Amino acid sequence: MLERILAGDERALARAATLIENRASGASDLLRQLFPHTGHALITGITGPPGAGKSTLVDQLARCYRAEKVPLGIIAVDPSSPFSGGALLGDRIRMQQHHDDSGVFIRSMATRGNAGGLARGTLDMALLMDAAGKRAILVETVGVGQDEVEVARLADVTVVVLVPGMGDDVQAIKAGIMEVADVFVINKADLPGAARLEQELRAMISISPRAADTPIVQTVAGEGKGIAECLSAMREVHARKKSDPAATWLPRLRGMLRERLLEQLPEAELEKAAREVANRTTDPYTVVDLMLAQIKRG
DSSP states (O other): OHHHHHTTOHHHHHHHHHHHHTTOTTHHHHHHHHGGGOSOSEEEEEEOSTTSOHHHHHHHHHHHHHHTTOOEEEEEEEOBOTTTSSBOOHHHHHTGGGTTOTTEEEEEEEOTTOSTTOOTTHHHHHHHHHHTTOSEEEEEOOOOSTTTTTHHHHOSEEEEEEOTTOTTHHHHIIIIIHHHOSEEEEOSTTSTTHHHHHHHHHHHHHTOGGGTTOOEEEOBGGGTBTHHHHHHHHHHHHHHHTTOHHHHHHHHHHHHHHHHHHHTSOHHHHHHHHHHHHTTSSOHHHHHHHHHHHHHHO
16 A cells, blocks of 8 residues: 555555544554655645635635646545534535546545544645645635634644635634734635725734734635735745744644544543543542553553
């Protein structure tokens, strides 16, 4: 499978993606062997409030990449089905025009209750696509609202999509999106209020040292307007950030460590502890210390 993935075999890539998403036996070993072949793709996270047009923007960016013959991977993080626990596949349905393009690999992932707008294992999936020869990877978050800052730890470039006329624009920015955005996209810029939204963003950028160089791009994704400018801004930011790759891997390693630690503890045990804490028969600090000791004992 390793050789077939490195050769870009789509069927082997799909099988490996299923192994990784299900945390199946052998998945970690496969990822270890694939990792030396990664580091070539630009991983871009697309986040923002529901209705901002993230899927349409991803679709148009995919068209732009494929016009340049860039091998592309798309990870569409969907809400979990309440019946099967799997992805609802909404984003894959919206991107059907790419299904017959062998240069595009689309994978829908279910959040399965994971917070932050991402599915567990999304970084692993992106690294798999990177090793398989995809030179650009677009990760679209689920669109749950204001807490979608987890995407920043896995992406090389984080694009925050906003639209004029939504009451939660400024609140979303205050909730932390300002701190994770590498590029702001004002989508549906043909609507009233686009200029005012850009003024608000520039005012907030002016008082944030971290956001001083954050570009703002206006797009009308439904008509393909501003997409080339968006892609150019993404590449410019990536070129700037490549000078310190360790800064990208520090939050990734923290996230991977957190995931692995939680996987060591059965969900039933966490639920039991939560009931005991809620009933005040114990305290959360003792519970955490006991769980850490349990992990140390193996």
